[in-house]
Amino acid sequence: MIRITRMAAAAAAVLAAVAFASPASAQKYSNEFSQAKLTHRADTSVPIAGSGTVVLQVQVNADGSHKVTRIIRSTNPGDNAAALDIAKNSTYSPQHRGKTPVTGFYDFTIAFHGKSVASNGVVATGTTAQVDKLIHAGKYDAAKAMVLQALASKPKDATLNQQLATADYFLKDYSGAAAAFEKVSTISKPFIPVAAQSYAMAAVKLAPTDSATAVSFAQKAVTMAPSGGTYYILGSAQVQNGDAALAIPNLQKARTLAMADPKMDTSAKVNIDASLLQAYIKTGDTASAKSLEDEIMRLDPANTTVKRMIGNQYLAAGNDASKAGKHEDALASFLTAAKEGDKDVAVTAYASAALEENDLIGAQKTPAVPNDYLTKMKPYADEALALNPNDALANYALGVAMAGAWITGGKNKPEYKSQALDALNKARAEAQAQGNMSLAFNIDSFIKANIQK
Numbered sequence: 383m384i385r386i387t388r389m390a391a392a393a394a395a396v397l398a399a400v401a402f403a404s405p406a407s408a409q410k411y412s413n414e415f416s417q418a419k420l421t422h423r424a425d426t427s428v429p430i431a432g433s434g435t436v437v438l439q440v441q442v443n444a445d446g447s448h449k450v451t452r453i454i455r456s457t458n459p460g461d462n463a464a465a466l467d468i469a470k471n472s473t474y475s476p477q478h479r480g481k482t483p484v485t486g487f488y489d490f491t492i493a494f495h496g497k498s499v500a501s502n503g504v505v506a507t508g509t510t511a512q513v514d515k516l517i518h519a520g521k522y523d524a525a526k527a528m529v530l531q532a533l534a535s536k537p538k539d540a541t542l543n544q545q546l547a548t549a550d551y552f553l554k555d556y557s558g559a560a561a562a563f564e565k566v567s568t569i570s571k572p573f574i575p576v577a578a579q580s581y582a583m584a585a586v587k588l589a590p591t592d593s594a595t596a597v598s599f600a601q602k603a604v605t606m607a608p609s610g611g612t613y614y615i616l617g618s619a620q621v622q623n624g625d626a627a628l629a630i631p632n633l634q635k636a637r638t639l640a641m642a643d644p645k646m647d648t649s650a651k652v653n654i655d656a657s658l659l660q661a662y663i664k665t666g667d668t669a670s671a672k673s674l675e676d677e678i679m680r681l682d683p684a685n686t687t688v689k690r691m692i693g694n695q696y697l698a699a700g701n702d703a704s705k706a707g708k709h710e711d712a713l714a715s716f717l718t719a720a721k722e723g724d725k726d727v728a729v730t731a732y733a734s735a736a737l738e739e740n741d742l743i744g745a746q747k748t749p750a751v752p753n754d755y756l757t758k759m760k761p762y763a764d765e766a767l768a769l770n771p772n773d774a775l776a777n778y779a780l781g782v783a784m785a786g787a788w789i790t791g792g793k794n795k796p797e798y799k800s801q802a803l804d805a806l807n808k809a810r811a812e813a814q815a816q817g818n819m820s821l822a823f824n825i826d827s828f829i830k831a832n833i834q835k
Contacts, residue, residue, distance in 0.1 A: 784800075
């Protein structure tokens with residue numbers, strides 16, 4: 383059998399862009415949310431037991447009405463009744479999402495000193511208030527610098543860590559934002575929208591290099607803000623992590639939500655379909671894959687990315703089969719890749735099919751003859767060269783085919799040898815120009831072993 387070294391042709395799938403999950407860089411923190419605030423602290427006629435601190439949760443409705451929902455903690459239960467009376471009779475301004483008032487919660491801290499309310503009874507000032515003002519003003523670098531200085535002495539402070547995460551989020555350091563939120567045991571409600579997007583965007587960034595962490599972050603994003611975007615990010619991260627079967631239900635849910643949303647643009651729908659298509663291919667569900675491919679082409683007839691992705695999946699399957707010695711299966715996968723992929727994939731697929739035929743010819747029981755190479759191998763190389771005459775792998779495949787015809791009985795036809803050398807020399811030059819020194823070395827080795835020996 384003619385000695386050649388095959389070149390792997392599989393390409394990694396790329397996580398699609400998540401246009402509908404990306405934050406607007408110019409959007410202010412105040413357009414995300416502003417916390418409910420105490421506007422007037424009431425006095426109380428209820429007897430105060432003594433020194434202590436009581437923290438209460440107050441639900442502040444969009445219209446400014448309120449109710450005390452619970453006591454979060456208390457260092458002196460005897461003060462609880464007085465604290466409840468103060469919280470009940472105080473007034474508040476509601477939380478806002480952009481310019482719209484929405485129902486939210488205010489954590490009211492009341493400190494008692496002896497038999498009176500301490501002058502610093504409302505803990506809503508100091509560093510956290512200054513950081514909040516800086517973030518509202520869009521001064522994210524200054525806010526981050528201030529909060530980092532404060533965290534040096536209070537590294538576990540929940541509010542400071544959430545403010546650090548918020549500053550990082552608007553500075554587009556999504557991994558840093560997610561890391562800061564990871565230090566908080568329970569994320570406060572006002573910070574949940576930023577936390578969800580921080581985890582989602584960090585998952586997108588990490589998926590190619592740390593898919594396990596990406597899956598973990600995406601799961602948190604889904605828990606906090608279930609949507610077509612977050613389910614898409616989770617499913618895509620799971621595909622990247624090798625969990626295509628687990629990814630399918632999440633991507634199906636993302637697709638259902640996307641298709642039902644009249645505001646969802648076509649490119650976002652195609653991105654979701656593409657990831658789900660990839661998962662179907664990886665799990666061998668060819669029927670569902672074909673149906674989804676048809677849908678993508680209906681949504682975006684000019685789409686080429688999906689065809690390349692599909693072709694690359696079949697190229698990868700062909701290479702895996704070839705390495706396992708399953709040459710018939712490999713050939714079938716390469717031909718499917720040529721049919722389903724884009725032009726560039728088809729070139730590599732036909733060239734790979736030609737080289738696979740070389741392996742099959744070498745494994746056949748009867749001695750090889752020139753016609754084996756001319757009728758089985760060369761046509762695939764010709765198909766590749768018709769699409770790209772300068773492709774290195776395609777020229778290599780043609781050179782191997784013509785050399786095979788010359789070696790196995792065609793030595794009385796010097797044109798076979800000259801055609802082989804022309805193709806191989808061209809392949810070597812193209813490989814060197816592309817920086818593919820491995821292929822160039824293989825071509826040199828082939829020439830020395832089979833033609834110039």
